[in-house]
Amino acid sequence: MPTLLAVNNYHYRRDGSEAVFFDHAYLFRQAGWEVVPFSMQHPSNLPSPWADFFVSEVEFGRVYSLPQKLVRIPKVIYSLEARRNLGRLLDRVRPEICHCHSIYHHLSPSILGLLKRRGIPVVMTLHDLKLACPAYHMFNRGAVCERCKGGRLHELLLGRCIKGSLALSTIVAAEAVLHGLLHSYRDHVDRFIVPCRHYLEKLVEWGWDRERFVHIPNFVDPLGYLPDPRPGSAFLYFGRLSPEKGLTTLIEAAAKAGVCVQLAGDGPQRDALQALAETLHADVQFLGRLEGDALHAAVRSSRATVLPAVWYENAPISVLESYALAKPVIGADIGGLSELILHDQTGALVPSGCSDTLAATLRRFAELPDTRIAEMGRAGRALVETRYSPASYFNAVEGLYDDLVRTG
The missing domain is CATH 3.40.50.2000 (Glycogen Phosphorylase B;)
Known part of the structure; x- marks a missing residue:
């Protein structure tokens, strides 16, 4: 039985990206794969036998005490806890492939280098434009915003792009600088799945290599x-x-x-x-x-x-x-x-x-x-x-997995 490591910040149906995460996992379980999740602890999480490996909660919208904030800030930028917990999980299971969904700020890209060193091919579905825009959406002050293009990350601070907060925007800017220097995404993710062609073209426009992307539309059953x-x-x-x-x-x-x-x-x-x-x-x-x-x-x-x-x-x-x-x-x-x-x-x-x-x-x-x-x-x-059926989606994703495992 092949094993899929499925990684996402949240382990409950919170938003559209979580819907894709869970529906994706369901398809592969139905096809005979063992699916092992890795996520963040959260009161709303669905039960999982792997929950002991999940990392402690980091939630931007929650009120924390000063000591709690000081503990969480480094995790947002580079989570040593996530690397440590994932390492323990990988000592227990050997997945053929890892598929990441949303990992920013909570799990952090710190896990990607570990996966690469363990020889596990990594696929990442892009539910947003985070690879180019540290604030995810290329949207600020009520309009489309591409002011960060060309590495102008100071615009993130000037625009207070994260929840209107200079402090949060500074943290996210630091995260973007660090992972840019570490090449966390460029060197450690084998393929990015983009559900729409517009995102593919936008990321190529911002300097990414076209061959890193595969267009696979979302689906519903x-x-x-x-x-x-x-x-x-x-x-x-x-x-x-x-x-x-x-x-x-x-x-x-x-x-x-x-x-x-x-x-x-x-x-x-x-x-x-x-x-x-x-x-x-x-x-x-x-x-x-x-x-x-x-x-x-x-x-x-x-x-x-x-x-x-x-x-x-x-x-x-x-x-x-x-x-x-x-x-x-x-x-x-x-x-x-x-x-x-x-x-x-x-x-x-x-x-x-x-x-x-x-x-x-x-x-x-x-x-x-x-x-x-x-x-x-x-x-x-x-x-x-x-065009947007489960079978179309599954065949495209499994074909990508097979290519990466065969050539990896």
Whole structure:
């Protein structure tokens, strides 16, 4: 039985990257692999027989005492604990391959050199643009930001790019400098998987070698989604309520179009969005955070889902989930969204940040015959069943693993 070492900061379904992490592990377990996780300890973690090897919690959003902060700062930059614990784990198991997902700041890239020395090929899925932008998103002060390009890391401090904090931004800048000097990613990761071509091209533009990347789209299992192409009347956004998602644009568009918009999720922008909706007298309903069947029900009852991003979206699982539930998607033409949404076939693309065009599109979708909306929903479902299926994803990733093990 081959063994896969699966590495991710969190061991619970926290966000889209964790969904990929767990679904990836499930696919390989179903195919007969032993999957050994390595993560951070956290109160929300799912149980694992390997939890004793997990590293202690580091959480930027948590309040720590001064001694706790002083202990955690070095771990964010270079975690000796993570190296030590992973070393103990590798004394117990010998994986054929290691697949990393999100490791920054919590596990840290300190583990990559150890894996290389143990002769274990390393694959890393890029859920963000951290390889180029220390703040992950190439987004700051409400807009796309590429000021760090060319090694101008002082821009990270000037822009206070990490949670608006000079202290946190300084720590992350130090991390970026150290791992750049150590070549932690360049020398110790064999291949990077990019779920969208836009990220591949952006990283090449920032100086990375094209041959280091493999484009493998994300997937969802359509068997886990009960589709209903019958259109509702409201438009739905589901996900994090934060500035990069373009939700102020959506609320402005809803007010201009006179349509009902529902927001399912929570995040730092919720209060500001509620105030904006009240000011504009927009018909916006805040549903709170929904998961599982409740979220699926909300998507099924919508007319279309909307993702009005103003940053370089990667390959959002929310688009594929909408398709799996037979709903069209209206999205901004930025990042990987333009690769997922087929204009006037599975939804519509609109200019990022333009509330007027988004309003016109919402009005158009509200007025389209239900049969046309349902047709686009069924086209999205067909796309998930073919191009973004578990089988397509598994075959591509296993093929990559085989190549690396054979040539390693």
